Amino acid sequence: MYTPIALFTIMGIASVLGAIAIFTRLPDDHPHKNPQLSLANRLFGIDLRSLAFFRVALGSMVISDILHRIPDMTAHYTDQGILPRADLISKFLGKWILSLHMWNGTEVGVTLIFGFTIFCGICLLMGYRTKLFTFLCWLLIISLHGRNHMVLQAGDVLFRLLLFWAMFLPIGARFSVDSALNSNADSDPPPRRILTIAGLAILIQTGLVYVFSAAMKTHAHWWPNGEAVYLAISIDHFATPVAHFLLNYPQVMKYLTLSTFLLEWAGAFFLFIPVFTGPIRIGLVLAFWGLHVGFGATLLIGMFVFVSAASWIPYIPSYFWDRIAYAWEKRRSSAVQIFYDGECNFCAKGVRLLKTFLILPKAELLTGQSSEDISKLMDKENSWVVVTPDGKRYLRSKA
Structure with a gap:
């Protein structure tokens, strides 16, 4: 059910989105170019x-x-x-x-x-x-x-x-x-x-999971020998075909062991650096997701991989979303107008759901009764109407 292919696909998509966010530049007049946030909000919001x-x-x-x-x-x-x-x-x-x-x-x-x-x-x-x-x-x-x-x-x-x-x-x-x-x-x-107590708690909890995980790695298998990953994926009960392949490269296993040890120790502390917080958090979230993709690709440990990865989602910064939203809106720079029957409560709810789940932030929702021409068309066709920026009108399923 939880295959390495799915994990690598998810990680690939996340990496592409992270790269888009890091390399997308907001225009100087963008409202979120330089947000004025308190130190507490920047670190714990x-x-x-x-x-x-x-x-x-x-x-x-x-x-x-x-x-x-x-x-x-x-x-x-x-x-x-x-x-x-x-x-x-x-x-x-x-x-x-x-x-x-x-x-x-x-x-x-x-x-x-x-x-x-x-x-x-x-x-x-x-x-x-x-x-x-x-x-x-x-x-x-x-x-x-x-x-x-x-x-x-x-x-x-x-x-x-x-x-x-x-x-x-x-x-x-x-x-x-x-x-x-x-x-x-x-x-x-x-x-x-x-910025709430619950938000602060879930952020600190996630960081502490890895701090204490690193603190428990005191055996020489972790440092300085670097044998822990090799020993873990040698257990046939948990090992996947990817693990069996990697066992042929013990030196790679040593590098993976030491990088895991260092990431768990240092990663949680870098999360709360007050400068360049956005880019740093994007990099750290991707790093820890990569860590868990590695776990899931080599060990049959069920939901652990996905739950641990999900715990990092609250750390995704506004820096990421603002730039992804800007890149998305640039591809859809013009807004459509969606006309619905203002006397139909179900219709009003339906178009609001469409705007939300189709991610159409610029779509303008209007009642058909607000335009005499559109109102006549709606009455004639018994359909909602979508008007594109070039003036074309679409009805029923074509809309």
Whole structure:
């Protein structure tokens, strides 16, 4: 399910976007050319677009995590499997375990709660009633983990923590169903960045994961011998074909060991340098993503790779998004006009959703009743109307 090809593809796309951001120059009159931010906001603030990306990643992982567990659902989560509920309570836990999965031990019952979890993950991904479904996803994931602790790993612990902090962050403020249907968004747009206790906590938490990971690497296999990566990918139970190939190059393994050790030690500290913060963070996010792509390409460690990579998304700076947005808008320098029936509430919501999810920031949403000519055309064709900058009009599916 988690293949090296997919990981390298994702990393390739991320690297291209990072290069575009670093080498794109904003014009002098661009409103975000030299943003005036306080030191605290520059170091500990989070861009709302990064939080939107973070939300999509969390929702995707909720869905994929459940899909990944479905083949072993009977063995791991029902009374017919390796850990019936009675044994879990009597031998491992008390009677007050927080797990909704304990309500039913049949395949049908577990299938229903798995299906509901996937539904919640989809709603979280789309940003529909974001606060509610973030809470439900967190509750269902900790419930899932509480049902069978024997099939968990470090990635599951981090996943719970990311969902927890997400409950206190405005992850649905941008590029979501909630933001698209917010009628006040145009007159009272959300800020570009937020500086909150929860935001500070999730940033520091991610950095500390790697600081303490590096602090635990005290064996000579890491420094000075540089054998740790070679030894790790030599374990056949976890090794992938890529790992078997790399074992032929022990000197390369030594360089990878030392670079991993140094990146984990130094990377977290460079995150909070107050100068050139944007470019430095782009480079560090790509470096740590590359680290986890390497883990996923050589070791079969499931969701750990994706959860760890997702923890870096809040670090993506406004510097990145401003330049990607500018490059995107340059390719679509002219805005279209979208006319809809002003008396149809469903139509108004539909065009706002289109503007949000097709990423059309310059699109102008207008009621058909605002133009006599357009109103007549809409009544005649019973269709919405899209007008391009050159004056061409499109109806129905062609629009």
